[in-house]
Amino acid sequence: MKKKKTERKASSADKRARDHRELGQELDLFSFHEIAPGAPFWHPKGMIIFRELERYARMLNDADNYDEISTPILVKKDIFEKSGHWEHYRDNMFWFENPRDKNEVLAVKPMNCPESTYVYNSTLHSYRDFPIRLAEIGRLHRNELSGTLGGLFRVRQITMDDAHIYVRQDQVEEEIVNVLKTISKFYDDFGFKVAYRLATKPKDALGTKKEWDMAEEALKKALGKSKIKYEISSGEGAFYGPKIEVHIKDSQDRDWQMGTAQLDLVMLPEKFNLSYVDEDGKKQKPFVIHRAIFGSFERFIGILLEHFDGALPFWLSPVQVSVLSINDKVFKYSENILKNLKSRGIRAELDLRNETIGKKIREAEMRKVPYILVIGEKEAASGKVAVRERGKGDLGARTIEEFLKIAK
Ligand SMILES: [Zn+2]
Numbered sequence: 001m002k003k004k005k006t007e008r009k010a011s012s013a014d015k016r017a018r019d020h021r022e023l024g025q026e027l028d029l030f031s032f033h034e035i036a037p038g039a040p041f042w043h044p045k046g047m048i049i050f051r052e053l054e055r056y057a058r059m060l061n062d063a064d065n066y067d068e069i070s071t072p073i074l075v076k077k078d079i080f081e082k083s084g085h086w087e088h089y090r091d092n093m094f095w096f097e098n099p100r101d102k103n104e105v106l107a108v109k110p111m112n113c114p115e116s117t118y119v120y121n122s123t124l125h126s127y128r129d130f131p132i133r134l135a136e137i138g139r140l141h142r143n144e145l146s147g148t149l150g151g152l153f154r155v156r157q158i159t160m161d162d163a164h165i166y167v168r169q170d171q172v173e174e175e176i177v178n179v180l181k182t183i184s185k186f187y188d189d190f191g192f193k194v195a196y197r198l199a200t201k202p203k204d205a206l207g208t209k210k211e212w213d214m215a216e217e218a219l220k221k222a223l224g225k226s227k228i229k230y231e232i233s234s235g236e237g238a239f240y241g242p243k244i245e246v247h248i249k250d251s252q253d254r255d256w257q258m259g260t261a262q263l264d265l266v267m268l269p270e271k272f273n274l275s276y277v278d279e280d281g282k283k284q285k286p287f288v289i290h291r292a293i294f295g296s297f298e299r300f301i302g303i304l305l306e307h308f309d310g311a312l313p314f315w316l317s318p319v320q321v322s323v324l325s326i327n328d329k330v331f332k333y334s335e336n337i338l339k340n341l342k343s344r345g346i347r348a349e350l351d352l353r354n355e356t357i358g359k360k361i362r363e364a365e366m367r368k369v370p371y372i373l374v375i376g377e378k379e380a381a382s383g384k385v386a387v388r389e390r391g392k393g394d395l396g397a398r399t400i401e402e403f404l405k406i407a408k
Contacts, residue, residue: 020305021151027310027367029318030152038149038156040298045318048347049301050159052316054137057161057293060182066133066163071115073139077105082271083114092143112138113290116164117272125276127168130286131175135163152302159297165289166274172215172263172287176222176244179261179291183246184228186293187258190304190313192248195255196228199236199243206239207265215263215287216242240267241287250307258300262290311368311390314408321348321407322364323385326357326376333380337373340400346407361388371407 024030029046032039042050061068077095080086085093089110098104109115116134125132140158148154167175180196187194198219201212219242223230230244237243246259268274268288278284294300304312314320321341325334331352341348351360357374364372373385379397387395387403395406 018306018309019151020153020302023305023310024151027318029305032151037146038144038154040152040155040157046301048318049304049312049316050297053297053301056315057137060186060293061133061135061163064133064178064182066135068135068137069116069119070136071109071112071119071138073109073141074106075109075115077107079114080107083267084271085110085114094141094143108141109138110140110142112136112140112160112162113164113268114272117268117274120164120166120274121272125166125286127276127278127284129276130166130168131171132166133163134166135161138162152298155296155298157298160295161293161297163291164268165291166286167289168276168284169214169287172218172289173222173225175289176219176261176263177225179289180222180226180228180244183259183261183293184226187246187248190307192250192307195247195249196223196230197233197236197245197247198223198230199233199238199245201242202235202237202239204239205237206267207241211265212242215265219244219261219263238262238264238267241265248303250303251309252306256299256303258295259293260290260295264288264290311370314370317368317370318347319349319367319369320346321371321373322367322369323348323350323373323375324357324360324364325350325352326374328352328354329377330375330380334375337375337385337400344404346404365390371403373403 024046027045028043029049030040030042033041058068077086080089080093093107093110095105095107098106116136119134120132138160140160141156142158144154144156149156165175165179184194198216200216205212223244233245241263243260243262245257248256248258250256265287269285274286274288275283276286304316323334323338323341325331334350334352338348338350351364353360361372361374368390370390372388374388375385379385382397384397384399385403387398387406389395398406
């Protein structure tokens with residue numbers, strides 16, 4: 001994937017950035033309907049953004065040696081009884097009695113964690129197998145009150161860039177270093193400023209003091225090795241382990257908690273009887289790192305739309321290039337340009353309407369298309385296109401080959 005670091009241009013309009021719901025409608029990306037509270041209907045253009053983000057998440061997973069899994073959306077409630085969610089979290093879940101079998105209560109998964117252990121536990125593991133990195137782009141449902149739902153920021157249906165990394169206790173530090181490296185690269189690509197917090201042992205923690213001391217020390221060392229500055233949120237860790245939280249500030253100076261690296265000493269390892277065989281043939285307990293780079297696709301797309309005021313980076317733009325003809329004498333040439341761009345994998349569209357070129361340019365600009373190629377008789381005669389770049393204006397006449405070198 002070709003990508004350049006995205007510098008967001010500051011403008012006087014920053015303080016009045018529009019709501020992502022308004023942008024979503026204007027750019028024809030998604031809609032919400034009464035019939036499905038808290039769940040977006042993705043339109044073709046919105047789905048391109050979703051898919052590109054998914055592709056990027058998978059590319060990072062592949063580069064970091066993750067294996068991808070997919071676990072059921074609908075499972076028996078027993079799994080959540082085992083994890084403790086049934087007791088503490090049931091009101092936030094969707095669940096129902098099977099109308100064909102009163103003894104079967106099914107739940108729609110609110111998280112992937114417990115199910116990932118079934119993949120882990122389906123084979124015996126030796127100390128040599130680790131780390132085992134299981135990624136899942138899982139579709140989750142949480143029973144948020146309808147009054148609290150708000151566009152893509154608070155939804156009932158969440159798609160998560162989730163992963164569970166099974167590690168030996170001596171591998172925690174190294175693996176956290178890897179996760180932090182990927183996270184900082186990811187946010188750097190978008191030009192976001194990232195702040196890190198280390199959330200430590202809460203009062204009601206499970207697990208031994210020795211394990212907690214070791215775990216907190218390993219996370220601190222990993223942050224230190226990564227040369228990352230961080231704040232400590234004392235006592236804010238989960239009951240089952242300490243975590244590193246990733247926060248970003250968007251163009252509106254709003255703080256968002258995005259990714260996490262959550263070390264799990266107890267919940268999955270003990271409640272789901274995870275084990276492996278060590279060098280001496282003895283059974284040992286692995287730890288698990290729950291990892292997300294940006295968390296929810298829905299929320300992240302909402303944040304991106306507002307942050308860039310709809311002017312997404314080239315690689316995420318639903319339409320990357322708009323080809324505009326000045327008159328009907330250049331139809332054939334314009335069509336060939338479109339064909340050429342599409343064959344190079346560029347998402348391009350062609351506007352042959354009998355409108356003034358000024359109007360066509362304005363409309364393409366309103367739709368935040370990164371590049372506009374204007375074609376008149378002069379361009380057609382010289383085998384070129386007149387290039388306009390979003391935010392920069394006229395770049396002059398170029399051949400398609402020259403244009404492809406600058407388009408990113
Ligand atoms: Zn998890």
